[in-house]
Amino acid sequence: MTAARELKITPIKNGTVIDHIGNGLALEVLRIIGIDEIDKDSTVSVALHVRSQKIGWKDIVKVENMELSPRKANAIALIAPTATISIIRDFRVREKRAVDLPDRIVGILKCPNPSCISNQREPVESEFDVVRRRPVVLRCIYCERLVDDFHPHAA
Amino acid sequence: MGFKGRDVISIRDFSREEIEEILRASRRMIPLAEGKKTSHALDGKILTLAFLEPSTRTRLSFEAAMARLGGSCVTIADPAVSSLRKGETLHDTIRVLSSYGDAIVLRHPNEGAARLAAQASAKPVINGGDGAGQHPTQTLLDLATIEEAFGTLSGLRVVLVGDLKYGRTVHSLAHALAIFGSEIVLCAPPTLGLPAEVREHLETIGAKVTVEDELSRAVRDADVLYVTRIQRERFGDEREFAKVSGSYRIDRALLANAKPKLAVLHPLPRTGEVAPELDDTPHAAYFRQAFLGVPVRMALLALLLTGKVP
Numbered sequence A: 001m002t003a004a005r006e007l008k009i010t011p012i013k014n015g016t017v018i019d020h021i022g023n024g025l026a027l028e029v030l031r032i033i034g035i036d037e038i039d040k041d042s043t044v045s046v047a048l049h050v051r052s053q054k055i056g057w058k059d060i061v062k063v064e065n066m067e068l069s070p071r072k073a074n075a076i077a078l079i080a081p082t083a084t085i086s087i088i089r090d091f092r093v094r095e096k097r098a099v100d101l102p103d104r105i106v107g108i109l110k111c112p113n114p115s116c117i118s119n120q121r122e123p124v125e126s127e128f129d130v131v132r133r134r135p136v137v138l139r140c141i142y143c144e145r146l147v148d149d150f151h152p153h154a155a
Numbered sequence B: 001m002g003f004k005g006r007d008v009i010s011i012r013d014f015s016r017e018e019i020e021e022i023l024r025a026s027r028r029m030i031p032l033a034e035g036k037k038t039s040h041a042l043d044g045k046i047l048t049l050a051f052l053e054p055s056t057r058t059r060l061s062f063e064a065a066m067a068r069l070g071g072s073c074v075t076i077a078d079p080a081v082s083s084l085r086k087g088e089t090l091h092d093t094i095r096v097l098s099s100y101g102d103a104i105v106l107r108h109p110n111e112g113a114a115r116l117a118a119q120a121s122a123k124p125v126i127n128g129g130d131g132a133g134q135h136p137t138q139t140l141l142d143l144a145t146i147e148e149a150f151g152t153l154s155g156l157r158v159v160l161v162g163d164l165k166y167g168r169t170v171h172s173l174a175h176a177l178a179i180f181g182s183e184i185v186l187c188a189p190p191t192l193g194l195p196a197e198v199r200e201h202l203e204t205i206g207a208k209v210t211v212e213d214e215l216s217r218a219v220r221d222a223d224v225l226y227v228t229r230i231q232r233e234r235f236g237d238e239r240e241f242a243k244v245s246g247s248y249r250i251d252r253a254l255l256a257n258a259k260p261k262l263a264v265l266h267p268l269p270r271t272g273e274v275a276p277e278l279d280d281t282p283h284a285a286y287f288r289q290a291f292l293g294v295p296v297r298m299a300l301l302a303l304l305l306t307g308k309v310p
Ligand SMILES: Nc1ncnc2c1ncn2[C@@H]1O[C@H](COP(=O)(O)OP(=O)(O)OP(=O)(O)O)[C@@H](O)[C@H]1O
Pocket: A001, A002, A003, A006, A007, A010, A011, A012, A013, A017, A019, A060, A062, A084, A086, A088, A091, A092, A093, A096
């Protein structure tokens, strides 16, 4: 059942709700979603420090008029492995899934190595192999740099 | 195991068995590389050398390797003349160049360039060094030198000396030594130690890695000293550089109590890290190491282009 209290903040007709984000990580999640992806007439609401039965304190992000792509949904697992994604259509939860970190992350993160070929003007997306899951460590498939500090950028 | 048509981007792409197979093939190439036998195994084949950053030795040893097997090369030796200067992407350059020959060697200032080239090219790409990144044929010739000296790559104690932070050859060499089960001893100035993530990687693949700050102690039971250049530009202060580089100098006095079979390797050119007085001792393996670059590259080219060695 949807908690009426949470709904009262921002009921949306169509969009995506990312719930159960670890406390304080909502803005990082927004960076993965990519602000420029979001329809300019739509509302994004962020609830910080919300009481949660499952994980103590949590953050919630709700984005109107956008259905998060599976690629981005999975990339969210990088920083918010406990997140759940609900797709809302006509005010109701139509799809709901846990995030699942894939073996490869494509086009979401920027390689931190400025001299990496993926940061030059070349027609390629950034790409990382997940080499460890807990805690997450990635390796750039181009320069092979290991990354454990993520700075998502809109891709 | 199939080598035909494969890319050679990082030593990581090869299993222990595959590296062993390349080294076996390299040994068979030695009489050909010395000019004692001739071969036409690569008759009519063309290797494209795209050196978008200068490197004379790597380029010349590829040219020699190709010539010894009867093939030929087309070469960009100077990045200033290449269309990359006119703003063409590497992706496009490789797409075009790869259509001129049967395989391509790329030397490039940016890390990961060879991986990108492999995506753009329909022909095999060999990484001839990408920035501070990988240089797998260097690693293979380092391994060939150690194996020739000891008959094995396992159970050795290999001391990596000098700049272990920026020295690109040592990271891939350490990875390869680890998969062969040799012990790695790190001996570097405090500011030039092995990056933490590289050390962590070595440990996750089961390497035995130890640190020995004192070079004279590290030498004592070493089988191999792999010496790298300490570059002046890593130090702000001239005197600090002189002090540090002076304390990592390999000479006869330092090796007085070393094992008789100790082999000293250096990717060359050296600037002062290895005293010339070592050149005519049995410890000096670095000129042999440079020569072995030819048979190792011959073996690789034959395997990539024909799937077999003559
Ligand atoms: N129309 C809507 N507008 C905005 N948010 C909604 C809407 N419908 C549901 N949500 C939110 O979507 C998320 C999932 O909804 P659901 O009804 O499955 O909640 P739940 O029963 O609390 O599930 P969970 O076990 O995932 O916490 C919740 O955060 C809920 O507040």
